[in-house]
Amino acid sequence: xxxxxxxxxxxxxxxxxxxxxxxxxxxxxxxxxxxxxxxxxxxxxxxxxxxxxxxxxxxxxxxxxxxxxxxxxxxxxxxxxxxxxxxxxxxxxxxxxxxxxxxxxxxxxxxxxxxxxxxxxxxxxxxxxxxxxxxxxxxxxxxxxxxxxxxxxxxxxxxxxxxxxxxxxxxxxxxxxxxxxxxxxxxxxxxxxxxxxxxxxxxxxxxxxxxxxxxxxxxxxxxxxxxxxxxxxxxxxxxxxxxxxxxxxxxxxxxxxxxxxxxxxxxxxxxxxxxxxxxxxxxxxxxxxxxxxxxxxxxxxxxxxxxxxxxxxxxxxxxxxxxxxxx
Ligand code: ASP
Numbered sequence: 001x002x003x004x005x006x007x008x009x010x011x012x013x014x015x016x017x018x019x020x021x022x023x024x025x026x027x028x029x030x031x032x033x034x035x036x037x038x039x040x041x042x043x044x045x046x047x048x049x050x051x052x053x054x055x056x057x058x059x060x061x062x063x064x065x066x067x068x069x070x071x072x073x074x075x076x077x078x079x080x081x082x083x084x085x086x087x088x089x090x091x092x093x094x095x096x097x098x099x100x101x102x103x104x105x106x107x108x109x110x111x112x113x114x115x116x117x118x119x120x121x122x123x124x125x126x127x128x129x130x131x132x133x134x135x136x137x138x139x140x141x142x143x144x145x146x147x148x149x150x151x152x153x154x155x156x157x158x159x160x161x162x163x164x165x166x167x168x169x170x171x172x173x174x175x176x177x178x179x180x181x182x183x184x185x186x187x188x189x190x191x192x193x194x195x196x197x198x199x200x201x202x203x204x205x206x207x208x209x210x211x212x213x214x215x216x217x218x219x220x221x222x223x224x225x226x227x228x229x230x231x232x233x234x235x236x237x238x239x240x241x242x243x244x245x246x247x248x249x250x251x252x253x254x255x256x257x258x259x260x261x262x263x264x265x266x267x268x269x270x271x272x273x274x275x276x277x278x279x280x281x282x283x284x285x286x287x288x289x290x291x292x293x294x295x296x297x298x299x300x301x302x303x304x305x306x307x308x309x310x311x312x313x314x315x316x317x318x319x320x321x322x323x324x325x326x327x
Contacts, residue, residue: 002046003043003044003045003046003137004044004045004046004081004082004136004137005045005046005047005048005079005080005081006044006045006046006047006048006080006081006082006083006084006133006136006137007047007048007050007071007072007075007080007082007083007084008031008034008035008047008048008049008050008083008084008086008133009031009050009052009068009071009072009083009084009085009086010029010030010031010034010049010050010051010052010053010054010085010086010087011052011053011054011055011057011060011064011068011085011086011087011088011095012027012053012054012055012056012057012060012087012088013027013055013056013057013086013087013088013089013090013113013114014088014089014113014114014115014116014117014118014125015029015034015086015087015088015112015113015114015118015125015128015129016028016029016030016034016054016086016118017029017056017117017118018117018118018119019117019119025117025119026056027054027055027056028054028118029118030049030051030054031049031050031051031086032049032051034049034086034125034129035047035049035129037118037125037126038126038129038130040130041129041130041133044130044133044134044137045081045082045133045136045137047133048075048080050071052064052067052068052071055088056088056090057087057088057089057090057091057092057095057113058088058090058091060087060088060091060095061205062098062205062206062304062307063205065095065098065099065102065205066098066102066201066204066205068085068095068099069098069099069102069103069201070201072085072099072103072109073103073104073201076103076105076107080107081107081108081136081137082107082108082109082110082136082137082141083107083108083109083110083136084110084111084112084129084132084133084136085099085109085110085111085112086111086112086113086129086132087111087113088113089113089114089115089150089162089170089171090162092111092112092113092148092150092160092162092171093148093157093160093161093162093298093300093301094300094301094304095111096111096146096147096148096155096157096160097146097157097158097300097301097304097305098206098304098308099111099146099157100145100146100156100157100158100196101196101197101198101199101304101305101308102198102199102200102201102308103145103146103198103201104198106142106143107142108135108136108137108138108141108142108144108147109136109145109146109147110132110133110135110136110141110146110147110148110149111132111146111147111148111149111157112128112129112131112132112148112149112150113125113128113150114128114150114168115150115166115167115168115170116168124150124151124168127152128149128150128151131149131150131152131182132149134182134185134186134187135147135149135154135180135182135187138186138187140187140189141187141189143192143195144156144179144189144192144193144195145157145158145193145195145196147179148160148171149182150168150170150171151168151169151170151171152181152182152183153171153178153180153181154178154179154180154181154182154187154189155171155172155173155178155179156173156176156179156193158193158196158296158297158301158326159173159174159175159176159296160172160173161173161174161268161269161298163268174268174269175269175270175296176191179191179192179193196325196326197322197325199308199309199322203308203311203312204311205307205311206304206306206307206308206310206311207232207233207307207310207311208230208231208232208307209231209232209233209234209235209303209304209306209307209310210226210229210231210233210234210235210303211234211235211237211299211300211303212234212235212236212237213236213237213266213299214236214237214238214239214243214244214245214248214266216245217245218245218248219245219247219248220244220245220247220248220251220252223248223251223252223255224251224254224255226255226259227255227258227259231259232259232260232307232310232314233259233260233261233262233306233307233310233319234255234259234260234261234262235261235262235263235264235294235299235302235303235306236252236261236262236263236264236291236299237264237265237266237299238263238264238265238266238272238283238286239265239266239267240265240267241265241267241270241272241273241276241277241282241283242263242264242265242272242273242282242283242286242293243277243281243282243283243286244281244286245281246279246280246281247281248281249280249281249285249286249289250289252286252289252291253286253289253290256289256290256291257290259314260292260306260310260314260316260319261290261291261292262291262292262293262294262302262303262306262319262323263283263286263287263291263292263293263294264294264297264298264299264302265294265299266299269296269298270296271293271295271296271327272293272294272295273293274287274293274327290316292316292319292320292323293323293327294323294326295323295324295325295326295327296326296327297323297326302323305322305323305326306319306322308322309322
């Protein structure tokens with residue numbers, strides 16, 4: 001029986017980093033070197049390795065990720081059975097979500113990285129690459145959208161968050177837990193997520209959306225300036241279930257009359273409310289002023305979804321229906 005065909009795309013990140021002449025570690029290794037460093041991969045899949053970028057992940061942009069999504073779509077059209085994207089962990093939760101929304105179909109897309117550099121004692125990159133390949137090669141992974149695989153945990157893109165700066169166990173899905181684990185080399189899924197609607201790569205990268213966080217005593221003076229700075233939309237991470245100081249509510253209402261404003265939460269996890277609190281600045285007030293609740297999406301993920309929806313221009317109905325899929 002022939003092995004599944006996997007497309008490995010590397011973008012950079014700690015997993016590719018080794019000590020640099022200037023001090024510290026920096027991206028160096030390409031996809032082929034990473035694959036060659038894990039001989040067991042040859043028993044999992046036939047792999048084509050491509051190095052799209054060699055960047056630390058804070059320097060990845062939407063444009064890079066749309067390029068990645070297109071490369072995956074082309075690869076799938078050419079017969080690859082799955083894709084593994086290798087990148088820095090700092091922005092995996094954003095890249096995973098973008099790929100989840102942009103790449104349609106049933107074939108698995110798995111994103112991975114490493115918390116320790118390639119030369120570090122106990123480097124986690126090789127184990128993560130092998131686990132990611134096993135998940136991408138498994139028929140059980142079909143229909144689940146983009147998955148993040150690190151530390152043997154399998155996370156759905158819509159839930160995964162980087163939750164620690166250093167540990168190999170940094171990736172969590174605080175709302176639901178991981179949806180599966182790679183055990184004895186085999187992916188096991190404990191729950192299955194239904195796919196959420198996808199949006200085409202043909203519309204290009206997301207348009208600029210500002211991500212703001214409500215804070216005690218803040219008077220909201222910055223919000224009025226945002227449309228003039230060229231932001232097509234705004235995501236505000238409110239306090240708790242989606243709340244802001246009373247005086248900030250009318251300012252956000254005025255902003256929502258100009259550009260779409262989405263209400264997320266600055267809490268680590270949990271959906272924003274829609275019908276519980278009745279005081280000025282609470283979720284009922286903000287929704288009545290035109291804000292759209294982000295559901296359970298984090299501010300980071302809500303910002304990406306809003307930026308993709310607004311590629312086709314401002315349309316309140318489209319914004320509401322895009323976020324309805326995550327309530
Ligand atoms: N700063 C690195 C990056 O995101 C960290 C990592 O790869 O884990 O590229």
